[in-house]
Amino acid sequence: MPRGERPLGPEDTALLRFAGDLRRLRDQAGKPSYRELAGRANYSPTALSDAAGGRKLPSLALTLAFVRACDADPGPWAKRWREVAAEHAQPSHPDAPYPGDVPFTEQDAKQYYGREYLVEQIVESVRAEPLTLVFGASGSGRTSLLRAGLRPALDDAVVITPGHDPLGDLARALAGVFENTAEDRLAEELRRDPGHLGPRIRQHRPGLVLLVDDFEKALGADDFVTALTRCPRVVLAVRADQRQRCLDRGLTGAAITIEPMSADELRRAITEPAARIGATVETAVIARLVAEAANQHALPLVQQALVQTWRRKRGMTLSLAGFEESGGVEHVVVSAAETLFAALGEDDRGAARSLLLQLVSVRRNGLAQRRTRRPDVEPRLLDLLAGARLVTRGTDGVELSHDAVLRWPRLAGWVDEERENLMTHQQLVTAMELWEASDRDPLALYRGARLRRAKELGEFLTGEERRFVDLSTRRETRRSTALIAVMAVLIALVPGTVVYALANERKLTELHDRELGGKAISESEALMEQRRPYADKFALVGYKVNPSPEAERVLRLANAVTRGISFTGTPRDDADVLVAPRGEMAAVTDEDGTDRMWGVDEDVAVPGKRFADRHRVVKLAERRAVTRDDTGAEHLWAVNDADDVTYLSALPDRFRTLDLSADGSRIVGKVGEAAGGGLPTPDQSEHAELFDLSDPRGPRELPMPVRDPETVALSQDGRELATAVRDATAGTTTIEFWRIGGTFEPAGPALLQHGYVRGLTYSSDGRWLAVEHSAESVVEVWQRVPSGTPVLRARLDSALRAGARVTFSDDDRVAVVRDNVFEVQRLYTSDRNADRLVYVVGHGNSTRAVYRPQYGDFLVRSGGQDPELLPYQLDSGQIIKRMCEKDGARLTDSEWVKSFGEVERVDVC
Template identity: 80%
Template sequence: MPRGERPLGPEDTALLRFAGDLRRLRDQAGKPSYRELARRANYSPTALSDAAGGRKLPSLALTLAFVRACEADPASWTKRWRELAVEHTQPPHPGTPYPGGEPFTEDDAKRFFGRECLVEQVVESVGAKPLTVVLGASGSGRTSLLRAGLLPALDDAVVITPGQDPVLDLARALAEVFENTTADRLAQEFREDPDHLRLRIRQHRPGLVLLVDDFEQALDAPEFVAAVTRCPHVVLAVRADGRKRWRDLGVEGTEITIEPMSADQLRRAITEPAAKIGATVETAVIARLVADAANQHALPLVQQALVETWRRKRGMTLSLAGFEESGGIEHVVVRSAETLLATLGETGERAARQLLLRLVSVRRNGIAQRRTRLLDVDARLLGLLVKARLVTLTEDGAELTHDAVLRWPRLARWIDEDRENLRTHQQLVTAIELWEASDRDPLALYRGVRLRKAKELGEFLTVEERQFVARSARRETRRSTALIAVMAVLLALVPGTVVYALSNERKITEMNASALGGKALSQSEALLEQRRPYADKYALVGYDVSPSAESEKVLRLASAVARGIPFTGTPKDDADVVVAPRGEMAAVTDADGTDRMWTIDEDKASPGQKFADRHRVVKLAERRAVTRDFNGQEHLWFVNDANDLTYLTALPSRFRTLDLSADGSRIVGKVGASVEVGLPTPDESEYAELYDLSDPRSPRKLPMPVGNPGTVALSQDGRELATGVWNQATGTTTIEFWSIGGTVESAGPPMAQHAYVRGITYSGDGRWLAVEHSSPESIVEVWQRVPSGTPVLRARLDTALRAGARVTFSDDGRVAVVRDNVFEVQQLYTNDRPADRLVYVVGHGGSTRAVYRPQNRDFLVRGGGQDPELLPYDLDTGRIIKRMCEKDGARLTDSEWVKSFGEVERREVC
């Protein structure tokens, strides 16, 4: 006969009440035996009996197994277990390798990992320049960098943290550095003449480096700023939202930005501190944390999650079971948020709710997401939310620290309750952006229902948003007042009939005003289809009357078509067009199959010299061109300009160029019987070769680090080579980076891509890398380069098209992709903000890549027809309007206006 359960006695503790409820749960399930529960739960009867014994808190996994065996809801028990776990968790062992939510100190230097490259960069800057400014978002680790990274790395340094009295805080920190003085005496000295600090350091400690933390707190203290910025060696740590105020001081210094930790850096920050004390972290825990926090300023949350996992470690192993019991980052956020709310009181909670909801937007599909905003709120409350790691302050404003904040049950409930207001607010933000883009056109202001809904948002709005609503309300009032005055006069003259007529006339006026924009855009689109002139003029009228994303798109396209660059006299239909890297020249195929060089100047092209008979340009760089003759032999040319071509040399026999660096200094290709780029099963007889073109008449062969890569790319300065090697067995392409100098050496950790990589493209400054997958549809991933680290994924551009993508970067963080006949441009960001699509146009691109022209700040893209025409695509609407108005190309003639719009009053667009 099975032994009965030990009585619990009075349930006067949370642990005993928990055990009692587990027993009652078993009773409600029909009181199965523990042997039967064991069969259902896959745990031993003894473990299940102990779980309800009340002597110790069972593990989360055991508790949930018990609950599921009793067919109860595991979610509510998970929440209850975690609340109880907080009470019963022992304090961390003194040997815990992680600091939790606190910054690293100098004593933690031996376990400060992941920021080695950044430390080296700052130390090098200190040796080269007097002043270095380290900028980082809140939670990026500025304090840890100074105390655990730089302080031990520098021979002589001191950390200064300004507070309420920055000068006195400076003096207190230096009183221990300078002998025979006191903090009060130093403070008085610095206030009388801030330059005394510089003189003291030069006389007594010439190598001393001042490490100033939280410098943004002292920007309003001129004596402090003057004292520290004049010193020989200074590092200022400035929170990112203080960058503008810092720059307004006009002090020159080297700026270094603390980027979020990459996956590899975060992995080291997790594993290395544990390894230092002989502990290990299970791979599953590492994978979960890296997936949750890589490339985000969430390191404090990771450290807190690791501390909670450490408390539940098995021996010296941080296990997945312990991590799941702790709740991970999500539980850290919930606990921190609820703890903060408990201290705020009812009024403070309402204010916190309003602030947090301002940092949330709701998509059309109803999904809530984080958003960045400039807030004009109580600085104390914002500071508390930042300290609790719920909000991060960046250069662009405030944002929720992590997606886990959105999953905080209380905030999720607030979002559901205010979902309609959040949608209204999102529409208002978009309206303000359009209003600003249209040079604050009064017609873009709110009125009617939209205005009434915006007013109802009240204190939810920022100062800028309230100003927009107030301006809209004033305009609405003026329109209503004028209408009432006119109606009063007419009522006195002809009651009844005139009221109807006026009401009807007002509708016609509103209809005409609304219809005018649509009619102008329709006229523009019709002219575009027929390739007839003036499409841009009508598009400008449409945009001026009714500014919107759609009218802006038509204006950009109409401007590009109006400025189209034809290659007059080139009779060959569908000719190949190869444009130089900066868009100043192009090679276009003539009717005889020979390429001719053309000079491109703003919006026109002038013919130049031809290459040798039936030579076609394969690659075009600055002052270099590679051509292929009718026998397949490739040749190197010097291109001084379109009218000055000089033959240099033939490239090696059977050589096929894969890439030529934009500056013309390096060339890489393959040698083989039939080299075809982009095949996942290359000919084994092929091999790759790399050449230095410093002496272009005698190319010098360089060591090729990979024998037969499937994909290769050169950086624009020719100093780096990327190679992609496809492993058909594993379905993986390994991308490696190589530094090209006298030798070829590794330039960073490799990237493994679980797809066949068809193409790789560097940006001009080397900060970005585009990788095109073929699976079989074309997918372009854009990665941000990290010095000596693993690149960070910033954008993923999918398509249903199978054609290969041709990728180009501008010099201001935009990426242009041409696939088949689609031309697309996206704006990239160096944080976790998704890329913004700026352009998506069908009917452009064709056989050539888009080329960014820095001198014109536009993209050259192939027209959609067979003619070898290039369209200058400018994305700056204000610049388009300015250009049209300056050239008097914006005004329709009177006859054109009347023909299209009848007697409607003319709109002056300039």
């Protein structure tokens, strides 16, 4: 017979109340035995019994397993567990390597990592310039940079933090610098003559550097500013949104901006302080924090999450279990938000709700995301929110400090309540962008139902947005006045006409826009099919009068088709087209089977030199091309531009190129009878070879870490190699990453994939890796984490099972061409799903999309057999701006009348 549970006794502590509630939860589930619960929870009966024993706090994982086994919702219990854990967590060790929610001090200099390059940059500026201005967003770590970075790096420096009495604070900081000088006396001297400080420093401490923190607080103190500007060496740390005020004060000098930490800098800030005291941070913790915080000003949040993890460390290891128990960055944000909200009064709570909602936008797919705005709000409240790390104040305005703020339950609830208003506001923002792009054309102002909805937004509107609504209202009033005047004439003829007309004017306007827009879009699609001019102009009319996702899609496609780049004089049908990495050149097959180089400008291609007879390009990079002749041998060429093509050397016998780095510095391929595409074929003689092309006339073979990988890829700078080796027995493929040099060494942990991997593609900066699986042609996009396991961020599936051709842009977009489908997705370095930006049918499959950074578009093969490239611009605002600048947006009078009759013309620019 099982032994009964030990009574808990009085539940007079948080731990005992927690245990009692677990027991009551088990009672509500029918009081199953602990052995029965163990079968559901995958924990031993003893562990489950101890969890409800009240002697110690169970782990979070055990608690949630207990709750799930009782068929309860784990969400509230995770929150409850963290509240109890906060009372029972270990106190911070005196040698804890992270400062938490306070800035680094000079005593923390040995633990201050990740900003070494920035510190060197400022030190060099101090030596060269008398005044250096360091601009950083709130949360960028300006105080830590001055105290733990710059102060120890300079031979003689003092930190000044001005408050309500800047000159007094300056005197207090400098009193110990000058011998026999009292603070009060120095302050009085500075008030009488602020310019006296500079000569005094030059005489007594010529090497002294003044480091001024939070300088924006003293920008209005003329005597303080005068005193500083007369000193020999000064560094002013200023919040980024105050840059213009500094310029207005005439403060000119070397300007340095504190950029967000890169992934590598953040990794050092996480691992090095722990390593100094003999502690380690698990790779999974590093990967999670880097993925959540790299390239954004989130270091204070990371430091707080690390302190919470440190309190739950296992020995001297910061483990993933401890990190998850602490709740990570999200728990830090939510705790700070609730603490601040509880301390606010009712009026401030309402104002905070309004402000935070202004910093959220809701996309058409319903997802909430951060946005930057310049809100009209009391500075005191903004300071409170910034101090709690909920918002960041930067050059462009104010934004939520981290995506985790969006997951604060209270804010998420507000977003749900105001979702319709937020979507309406996002439409207003888009309309204002179009209005600005059309040089504030009055016809682009709001009217009708959209104007009425915009007027109802109230607190969501900034001053600029209110002005747009007011302008729209005045124009609508003039329009209505004119309509009433006409109706007044008609009223004598047809009683009731005015009332009827006014009641239906809104419906008629909407119907007019919808019908006119639909007709323009249909006309554009018909013209595209016939490859006739004006398709983009009709698409623009349709988009302007009735904006919609479909109208935007047609505008993008019509613009691409109108700008299509053809290869005149290349009569070969369905010719192969290979485009160089930056889209500046292309190799196209002539009718006789020989490839010719073409120079590709913005919208035109110019023919260049041909390769040797019957040579076809198999790989094209910057300044390099690999061709294959009709015997199957491969050759290396120099291609400086379309007219400068030079033969370099033959590649080894039976060599088949697998990849050529985008910069042309390295090439990898296979040697053997089985070398080639498709599924792997057994061949004992087949092996991979890697060459350095520094001397292209004599390629130098490098060590190859894997003898016979099925798939390989080179990073675009040629410094890293990815290899995929298949285990047919296990049905898996192992992807490994190697640094290329005189020897080879791993560049990161391996990645295990199920099934066969057909293709690998690096992004230009190496931050992303696309993995194509065969035969389903699913593309998985992984975020590369320095020295950590890659993190899966997107899975791009398709009904088509043709091979996928993958390209990355410079701004975290990934483009995929499958058969005749071209799609682009936006990637995120968080748990947020990728957003599909474009999905268009009607493209050829003989080339991948190529991103052109100089034009911000993608070159994509058009449908059909004609070797034509379409320059695909995704930003509709840029399309409109370009069309209007080149006077290519307005339909002729005859085209307008022919298509729309006597309907009033819509001016699109």
